[in-house]
Amino acid sequence: MSRVQSIERAFAVLSVLADGPIGVTEVAERVDLPKSTAARMLASLTREGAVEQVPGDTRYRLGGRIVSLAAGVAPTRNLVSLARPSLIELATAVGEAAGLSVVDGFAVHYVDQVNTSHQVQVRDWTGTRVPMHAVSSGQVFLAHLAEPAIERYLALPRVAFTDQTLTDSAALRDRLRRVQLDGYAWVREEFAEGLNSVAAPIVDSLGNVVAAVHVHGPSYRFPRPETEERVTESVLVAATRISERARE
Numbered sequence: 015m016s017r018v019q020s021i022e023r024a025f026a027v028l029s030v031l032a033d034g035p036i037g038v039t040e041v042a043e044r045v046d047l048p049k050s051t052a053a054r055m056l057a058s059l060t061r062e063g064a065v066e067q068v069p070g071d072t073r074y075r076l077g078g079r080i081v082s083l084a085a086g087v088a089p090t091r092n093l094v095s096l097a098r099p100s101l102i103e104l105a106t107a108v109g110e111a112a113g114l115s116v117v118d119g120f121a122v123h124y125v126d127q128v129n130t131s132h133q134v135q136v137r138d139w140t141g142t143r144v145p146m147h148a149v150s151s152g153q154v155f156l157a158h159l160a161e162p163a164i165e166r167y168l169a170l171p172r173v174a175f176t177d178q179t180l181t182d183s184a185a186l187r188d189r190l191r192r193v194q195l196d197g198y199a200w201v202r203e204e205f206a207e208g209l210n211s212v213a214a215p216i217v218d219s220l221g222n223v224v225a226a227v228h229v230h231g232p233s234y235r236f237p238r239p240e241t242e243e244r245v246t247e248s249v250l251v252a253a254t255r256i257s258e259r260a261r262e
Contacts, residue, residue: 020055023047024064027055028076031065034119035073070171075119078143093225094126096259097216101128101227104252108245110231111138112252115151115213116224118143120167122152125225147172147186148179150201150213151226156186157193158215158223164190178204198246208233212246214253219261227253 026045030036036044042052056074059065063079097114105112105128113127124139146152146167156167164187172181180186193199198214205211211230215223229249230236237245 023051023055024059027052027059028064028080031074031076035068035071035075037073041074069173078141093216093256093260097126097225097227097256098128100252100255100259101126104128104227104229104248105130107248108229110229110236112227112229113139113151114256115226115228117155120146120170122146122149122155122226124151144205145173147181148175148201148205149228150199150211150230151228153189153193153199153201154213154215154226155223157190157199175205176203176207178202180204198250200246203233210236212237212249214249216253216260217257224260225256227256 023045027041030041030044038053038056039049041047041056042049045052047055056065060067060074060077063077065074065080066077067074093116094114101112101114109130111127111129113124115122115124117123121143122145123143124141127138127140129138144152146156156164159167168183168186172186173179174181180189189199198212200210200212202210209230210233211228213226213228216225216227218224227249229245
């Protein structure tokens with residue numbers, strides 16, 4: 015196989031994976047390659063970080079390296095620039111780290127974070143990808159997906175990161191209904207022990223949720239009972255402001 019042909023085939027494989035996780039057989043069928051060739055191509059792309067296997071599954075999806083490259087394209091870069099002033103205001107007002115995330119398949123991709131002066135800091139999640147069910151931004155995204163997409167996600171195996179992670183489909187669906195009604199999501203130690211977060215959606219001119227803004231902090235101080243309502247309102251205001259700027 016020539017190097018040019020290898021590149022063409024690699025891009026063909028990446029293109030079909032953009033629609034969501036699929037197995038080797040389906041990849042081979044959709045790009046019209048022998049299954050053995052598709053398997054070798056996927057293995058090579060996996061070594062480069064452009065493709066990865068879904069944990070606990072035989073299917074493949076786009077990998078972190080592709081996500082990082084994609085984060086540099088204009089739409090996300092512009093959104094980060096538009097959101098940054100509001101993230102700074104939010105982090106200052108609440109006193110905890112504020113961040114911005116976008117959807118990557120059925121995962122959350124964190125694209126920006128503004129920290130505070132607290133001596134005890136949460137880690138900077140920028141550049142990482144996390145399954146939707148485990149974090150506040152992800153639950154916001156899930157709650158606003160079309161029903162068939164929600165059903166597809168609920169049919170997937172879900173990792174329990176802590177004892178609090180919502181892996182039960184009925185419990186997760188109840189949470190999503192609450193998020194749809196409230197317009198925000200609180201997650202308490204569901205992704206990491208000792209970490210709480212709250213998120214709200216950023217909506218484009220067509221009413222589509224294109225991103226989410228969140229605040230997260232150590233559970234021993236965030237949220238304090240007397241400040242939870244104020245924190246929630248601050249996140250909602252920030253999400254509204256970013257949404258308005260994105261529509262201009």
